[in-house]
Amino acid sequence: IETLLCDGPLKGVKAVVTSGPTHEAIDPVRFIANRSSGKQGHAIAAALAALGAEVTLVSGPVTIPDPPGLRVIRVESALQMLGAVRGALPADVVVCAAAVADWSVANRATEKRKKKVGDPPPTIELTPNPDILMTVSKAEAPVRPRLVVGFAAETERLLEHAADKLARKGCDWIVANDVSEATGTFGGDSNTVHIIDGAGTESWPAMGKDEVARNLAERIAKALGKM
């Protein structure tokens, strides 16, 4: 009976979740990063596992602990994250919660950049990173997961930008969250989100990131016909 109870509605369902920031190296000792803590993505991975899914969490550099009971692949850069996600496919559901750096450093130095008195500051040249969410969403069947969920972190015109991302990236849902400074979303424990899909927008009240994760995992289970 115990085993049966632990099985959960998502037993046999394969999920991949990206979480955390990526780091893009400038030289061996410096990198470009962002404010993502990984809390929301890790909580989603844990919530899917709690419903019985077989979860691979692809995590950028974070300081929070690995959730128990799932496979964690740690990466640093966006390119590495894409590689790890590709390696974890096929999956039934992919949730891209990572704050992937939009650019990597084109003129990355193999040795530490040294400053010399009187020299102008060095210039960092950026080159676009691959879009992991779009790559997964636009994959051909049978690699294309049944459900692909993306996030839209915005500081202004949240719903407009989020709806645009849903259309542009080809994912099935966008979880839109306001990350303007006043909300304290980055690094904080609470989140106010809106779920945008082909049918419209569902706005959820402010709640803990763990609760967002549980509700999202349940919505995913229902969408897959498992609840």
Ligand code: CTP
């Ligand atoms: N994403 C991704 N790979 C990237 C950039 C973004 O997988 N290289 C995913 C994120 O994990 C998130 C969604 O795309 O699920 C939206 O990320 P966001 O940064 O909000 O969108 P961008 O398209 O990068 O647009 P911008 O940063 O200009 O708002």
Ligand code: CA
């Ligand atoms: Ca971005």
